[in-house]
Amino acid sequence: DQQVKQNSPSLSVQEGRISILNCDYTNSMFDYFLWYKKYPAEGPTFLISISSIKDKNEDGRFTVFLNKSAKHLSLHIVPSQPGDSAVYFCAAYNAGGTSYGKLTFGQGTILTVHP
Amino acid sequence: SQTIHQWPATLVQPVGSPLSLECTVEGTSNPNLYWYRQAAGRGLQLLFYSIGIDQISSEVPQNLSASRPQDRQFILSSKKLLLSDSGFYLCAWSPGLAGPYEQYFGPGTRLTVT
Numbered sequence: 368d369q370q371v372k373q374n375s376p377s378l379s380v381q382e383g384r385i386s387i388l389n390c391d392y393t394n395s396m397f398d399y400f401l402w403y404k405k406y407p408a409e410g411p412t413f414l415i416s417i418s419s420i421k422d423k424n425e426d427g428r429f430t431v432f433l434n435k436s437a438k439h440l441s442l443h444i445v446p447s448q449p450g451d452s453a454v455y456f457c458a459a460y461n462a463g464g465t466s467y468g469k470l471t472f473g474q475g476t477i478l479t480v481h482p
Numbered sequence: 483s484q485t486i487h488q489w490p491a492t493l494v495q496p497v498g499s500p501l502s503l504e505c506t507v508e509g510t511s512n513p514n515l516y517w518y519r520q521a522a523g524r525g526l527q528l529l530f531y532s533i534g535i536d537q538i539s540s541e542v543p544q545n546l547s548a549s550r551p552q553d554r555q556f557i558l559s560s561k562k563l564l565l566s567d568s569g570f571y572l573c574a575w576s577p578g579l580a581g582p583y584e585q586y587f588g589p590g591t592r593l594t595v596t
Binding site: 399401403408409410411412413416456460462468469470472473474475 | 514516524525526528531533541570572574576578583584585586587588589590592
C-alpha cells in the first residue's frame with residue numbers, strides 16, 4: 368500500500384518559470400511532511416518541511432503548501448534554475464505514533480529545468 | 483556540525499560473495515540510524531532502522547542484515563549476495579524521537595552484483 372504518492376514521474380519546466388511538484392498521502396495520521404532533492408549517485412538532501420499545524424512554509428525560492436483536507440502537498444520552486452534539475456521526493460511522518468523516526472517516501476518526480 | 487560517512491562508494495561483487503557496507507556519523511550522539519536501498523528508477527526503500535546500540539528493526543524480509551556495534555556506527559551485511567541485491571544503498575541519521583524529524587543522508591554506495 369503506497370501511503371505517499373507522487374503521481375507525476377517527471378516534470379519539465381523552462382528556466383525562470385515556476386515548478387510545481389505534487390504529492391498525495393492516504394494516512395491521516397501523518398503530521399509532518401518533508402521534501403528532499405536528489406542528484407544521481409548522491410544521497411538525498413533535505414529541502415524543506417512543514418508541520419500539519421501550518422498550511423504553508425517558505426524558504427527562499429522553495430515553498431511547500433499543505434492541504435490537509437485533500438491530503439495533498441506541493442512544492443513550488445520560483446524561479447526555477449537549471450541546477451534544480453534533480454529527483455524530488457516527498458516524505459511523511461507520524462510524530463504521534465511509534466514510527467521511531469521512520470519516514471514514508473514517495474516514488475519521486477524527476478524535474479528537468481531547461482535553459 | 484554533523485557529518486555522515488559511507489564506504490565504499492562503489493562496489494562490484496560476484497553472486498554468492500559476502501557484503502559489508504559501513505556507515506558512521508560524527509558530531510551527534512544517540513542518533514536514529516537507517517539503511518535504504520534505491521533500485522534503478524525506483525524510490526527509496528527502507529531496509530533497517532535502529533534507535534540504539536544493538537536495537538535493529540527490519541522493514542522487509544530479505545537477504546541482508548544490519549548491526550550497530552557502536553552508537554554512531556551502522557553496518558549492512560550479507561552472507562551471500564544475490565543479483566537482486568544490486569542497487570544504491572543509502573545510510574541516514576536523524577536526531578531522535580523528539581524531533582526534528584528530518585533525516586540526513588550519506589553519499590551512498592553503488593553496489594553491482596555480477
